[in-house]
Amino acid sequence: MDTSRVLRTTGTVIAAAGLLLSGCTSGGPETLPTAASARGEAGGTPSVPPSPDAAAMRPYYEQKLTWRDCGVPGFQCSTMKAPLDYANPGAGEDVDIAVARRVATGPGKRLGSLVVNPGGPGGSGIGYLQAYAGIGYPAPVRARYDMVSFDPRGVARSSPVECLTGPEMDKYTQVDQTPDDAAERARLVAAFKEFAAGCETRSKRVLPHVSTVDAARDMDLLRAVLGDAKLNYVGASYGTLLGATYANLFPDRVGRLVLDGAMDPTRPALDLNRDQTEGFETAFTSFAKDCAKQPDCPLGKGSPEEVAARLKDFFRKLDAQPVPSGDDKRPLGEALATTGVIAALYDENAWPQLREALASAMNGDGAGLLGLADSYYERGADGKYANLMFANAAVNCLDQPAAFNGPDAVDTALPSFQKASPVFGAGLAWAALNCGYWPVKPTGQAGPLTAKGAAPIVVVGTTRDPATPYKWAQALAGQLESGTLLTYDGDGHTAYGRGSDCIDTAINRYLLEGRPPADGKKC
Known part of the structure; x- marks a missing residue:
């Protein structure tokens, strides 16, 4: 994610x-x-x-x-x-x-x-x-x-800007961004470094x-x-x-x-990411209130906090055991599922689609949430990605100093991100580490x-x-x-x-x- x-x-x-x-x-x-x-x-x-x-x-x-x-x-x-x-x-x-x-x-x-x-x-x-x-x-x-x-x-x-091949990007989007131990942290850091190195290798001329x-x-x-x-x-x-x-x-x-x-x-990069985390929590709260009123809500009735707790529990289950998605190389794990949910939160007209995708995933079919994640990443049916995520990192990492310079800095900020969003906070905090390994020094700053x-x-x-x-x-x-x-x-x-x-x-x-x-x- x-x-x-x-x-x-x-x-x-x-x-x-x-x-x-x-x-x-x-x-x-x-x-x-x-x-x-x-x-x-x-x-x-x-x-x-x-x-x-x-x-x-x-x-x-x-x-x-x-x-x-x-x-x-x-x-x-x-x-x-x-x-x-x-x-x-x-x-x-x-x-x-x-x-x-x-x-x-x-x-x-x-x-x-x-x-x-x-x-x-x-x-x-x-x-x-x-x-x-x-x-x-x-x-x-x-x-x-x-x-x-x-x-x-x-x-x-x-x-x-080009960074990773389609198969490489498939692997990158599945990396666990809520690491639970040292080994998972190391894998996430390695993924960010590989992404940055790929950008430098394939796009060195334009990156600065x-x-x-x-x-x-x-x-x-x-x-x-x-x-x-x-x-x-x-x-x-x-x-x-x-x-x-x-x-x-x-x-x-x-x-x-x-x-x-x-x-x-x-707003410096750290605050931008934390503010955005809070924004997704606000949007999810609106979705949760609406979902609880719908007969097809897969997250059940109750307060937004109760609905959020059920979604977070579902993400934990996917972290431990992904479900089939129709693509043998890309089962629906926590990272892709979270991206799929976030994609649908951009537009309230997508809420019915999100309810249906969540219901299917909770019944063992992750195709709907995977489709939402693919739309977010602009992945085509042929397995090729638009260069959205490559250009996104290249511009963001050049415009401002990185939000974090390493895992220890993320650890320090995690409580504030989790307070901003109990559901999405940890994942979005770790996602903000990507610029910490960027091969080009930033040329801009907040102002x-x-x-x-x-x-x-x-x-x-x-x-x-x-x-x-x-x-x-x-x-x-x-x-x-x-x-x-x-x-x-x-x-x-x-x-x-x-x-x-x-x-x-x-x-x-x-x-x-x-x-x-x-x-x-x-x-």
Whole structure:
């Protein structure tokens, strides 16, 4: 169960998008960074590497994109060049950034491009655009914006980070992350080391250059080559950190930014992981209350605490004796079962599926929970994995110092994680050890993002969000000089496009008319 800080929209967790770019211009007016925005002076963003040279950056900003058919009806694809190392642009080392769009359908005057990001880090923007955003966003928004996304560097088709083969990843996802003795601890540490070594062996060139700051700078290149003077953007989950980082680096280029399911950039890795653990406990409590009312609840009646105790007892049984899953090499043990449950907690619409999967597993058939875990890890039926988990670790471990530097540090923090979540606390604490063995030193650190001078930015928070706790949205909205907080009182991860007319109306009005909701508006 490696679920540490995987932050992405509901659709990318439960739905198998699987629609990827088949390598694929419009050029816009030249828009080079000003000296101040290139240095990231506004707001003092953390982890800003040395300033890129404006003259060396000119060819990147002046490049023309050649659009081609993606092989998915209605979508066009292209490839954008970006410097591998922004501290040394023009040195001959570039990365290819995969881009896709769906041109505005009309009616109404075109408002430019709307760039969308599903989170992760490691989520494919191309897959998200083709499977959901480009066809599922509200029709008035799609009518007036070219819907655009990209696979951030290190992700999917954009110079992807690779670490383990499919069979190696199968073994990795089954490693016990609630070790009971020294031997199990040693196996878990060995698994983290093997994962990190695989990333270094297969992806040494790109590993030092996949930070959120790097991706934000790529996004400014994308804005320019699309022909937009300002960036219009909807970022979900981790995509909120990417968007806020962009706003802090380039406040004068902020158009209409929506940050949905927000992260708090001031929280160090230890606190982020512990906060997320608490968020999953909150979400599970909502599920447990609902489950206890349903006639098919496999965890029985009673209080959320009683339901949680039964789930924890079931996990203990799986730890001792996995059950068949339909895949002889991957029986359902505690690690995969926990990941399957967590995957379903992202979306309350998945609760019936979770009840059914738990009931089957408790009767000796683990196929349902394994399927949920596979959706979380983006494992295909052919045994191949998308590079989500590889890119996720690469970005997280570069953006901040590790939460833990070894097993003893995890031991010290375990009580606080178990207090945050009696069911998930131990596993999520140990999962946070993964960056402790990373082969590249972090380039960033926690710190506020203020985006001084930016146009109004809408920050959306859901009160019972499992992956990005509501307090993170409150914190980010407070840090951003022009932040306005929009609250959804509900369950699930992120809010826009998930059934709330109140939320959708407020965001649509902002995207279409430039009128942000009143700060503190609740739906």
